Amino acid sequence: MEFDAVLLPPRRAESIAKGYWHERTINDDLDACVAACPDKLALTALRLETGEVRRFTYRELAVLADRIAVGLARLGVGRNDVVAMQLPNWWQFSLLYLACSRIGAVLNPLMHIFRERELSFMLRHSEAKVLIVPKSFRGFDHETMARTLQADLPSLQRIVVVDGVGPDAFDALLTTPEWENDPDTTAILTRDRPGPDDITQLIYTSGTTGEPKGVMHSSNTLMANIVAYAQRLHLGQNDVILMASPMAHQTGFMYGLMMPVMLRAGVVLQDIWEPKKAIDVIRAEGVSFTMASTPFLTDLTKHVEASGSAVPSLRTFLCAGAPIPGPLVEQARRVLGSKIVSAWGMTENGAVTLIQFDDDDRLAFTTDGCPLPGVELKIIEADGEPAPAGQVGRLVVRSCSNFGGYLKRPQWNGTDAEGWFDTGDLASMDANGYIRISGRNKDVIIRGGENIPVFEIEALLYKHPAVAQVAIVAYADTRLGERACAVVVPKPGHGLNFAEMVDFLKAQKVAVQYIPERLVVRDAMPATPSGKIQKFRLREMLQDGTL
Incomplete structure (x- = not known):
């Protein structure tokens, strides 16, 4: 695989000169942990369905990472090959990234909620050579789905199954054989170690283009963000991190997998x-x-x-993905005793803004924070000129952690010659540099932190024989932030009910979380004189109860 990460070279010299790029990889940090604290508890992984608890010291992490790395090499995985993985927050997830980094392979984490439609595109687009899946998770047969997909994916040479049996079992291939004792192990583990500018992670994000976009990150871009993030939050080697957010999202990957190793801290999955x-x-x-x-x-x-069960050790809870209601911050501060930190970020950058650890609690529910070191923000008007303080405009970011580009889609990179990335979000900035996200100029709904690909779901619904027009818009939800509502104008003589819509989308093999949770059928859509559907009017009507 050739990675067209065209956004990295133009900013390399400046990022290094300013100390934002650290010229390290996760290999350097894992080796440093083994040298400094080999017997420290590094990783605790909990599987709730089975009750299994697995613990690793840093020494044990390194040994197993090397073993899995050689095992992957025996499967034909080499430098710049993509290893795709659809796993929950299991220890195998962390070890696979550490192993891929040993041999210069690129890890492509895939959300466990994805089904045939999403996976077939991502696996083909990434040219993944190996796919690692659970045999089953939460009652779903991932192994059967993976094998069904493989027939139409010429690049996908091997499926490896966690909890599997037979020749494709994860343990049989990767963790049971003591590969580290083979005579060629040293060569395998050293000849293709990646540099800090090599692509180390490929992660897909939903947007408005009609297909997921493959975000490419290097060690330099990821680590530049994690270092500043940890410093802002006063995190260090004595911390224990709980990661229950999916590790196939940037949140879990950067701050639940990479950050603990970089800090020499402990993590619980x-x-x-x-x-x-x-x-x-x-x-x-x-x-x-x-x-x-x-x-x-x-x-x-x-x-x-x-329950009355206090959590006195929990010093900080960082909350992102949707605005935090003020009463919730006040209640959480009182009940948990934790500092509640608001933040905003993107797959393409990691965390961009956080409130300061010593900020007044009120800023957690009135702002989305201020920029991390190495990040510049601008709020601009339609003509590109800076917006006055407090006025809503387009949010653009210039960051040391900005991604390397979208795989095979450089035309979508959204970054100008001066390095400003168009986030697609609308925001305002106060006189102190704190921002407030106020909406999106891109058509995405965020449900409980998960982006819903609106364009793709609308395109599918247009294939339904009863649908003449469709628009999917967000409506507020106290727990998830937003949910999706499909507004449909049926064809003459046709009708559509909610159950029919759900069944139709399930038949298209769409992830369940992407299916709208409400359906409104109308005779006509609010539209501009040119016929363009006015989604803002639909959102207003949902909000005021007239829809």
Whole structure:
């Protein structure tokens, strides 16, 4: 695979000169952990369905990472080959990234909610050579789905199955054979180690283009963000991080997988979100930091208050993905005793803005924070000129952690010659440099931290024989932030009900979380004189109850 990361070279010299790019990879940090604290508990992984708890010291992480790396090489994986992985927050997820980094392979994490439609595109576009899946998770047969897809994916040479049996089992291929004792192991583990500018992660994000976009990141771009993030939050080697947000999202990957190793800290992975279990974990493991979307904070606060089980070690809860309601911040501060930090970011950049650790609590629900070191922001008007303080405009970012570009789609990179990236978001900035996201000029709905690809779902619904017009818009939800509503104008003589819509989309093999949770059927759409549907009017009508 050739990675067209055209956004990296133009800013390399300046990023290094200013100290934002650290010229390291995760290999350097894991090796440093082994040298400095080999017997420190590094990773604890919990599987709620089976009750399994697996723990690793840093020494054990390194040994197993090397073993899996050689095992992958035995499967034909080499430098710049894409290893795709559709796993929950299991220990295998972390180890696979560390292993890929040993041999210069690129990890492509895929959300476990994806089904045939999403996966077939991503696996073909990335030219993934190996796909690693669970045999099953939460009642779904991932192995059968993967094998069904493989026939139409010429690049996909091997499927590896966690909890599998037979020749494709994860343990049989990667963790049981003591590959590290083979005579060619040293050569395999050293000849293709990636540099800090090589692509190390390929992660897909939904947008308005009609297809997912493959975001390319290097060690330099990822680590530039993580270093500044940890410093802003006063995180260090004595912290224990709980990661229950999906590791196939940038949140889990950067701050639940990479950051603990970089800090020489400990991390606890929880694969299924259950607030009662999270309380037990925080208390038993001494968790001091976690990051998740607003529903997680709501659930944790409610259950701590109801149970009376305090979580005194939890110093900080960073909340992103949707605005945090003011009453929730006040309740969480009182019930959890934790600092509630608001933040805003993107797959393309990681976290961009956070409130300061010592800021007044009010800023957590009135702003989305101020830029991290190495990040510049501008709010601009339609003509490109800066907007006055407090006025809403387009948010553009110039950041040391900006991605390398979209795989095979440089025309979508959205970054000008001066390095300004168009986020697609609308925001305002106050006199102190704190921003408030106020909407999006791109057509995306964020449901519980998960982007819903509106364009793609609309395109599918247009294929339904009863649909003449369709528009999918967001409506507010107290727990998830937003949910999706499909507004449909049926063809003459046809009708459509909610169950029919759901069944149709399920038949298209769409992830369940992407299916609209409400349907409104109308005789006509609000439209401009040219006939363009006015989605803002539909949102207003949903809000005021007239739709």
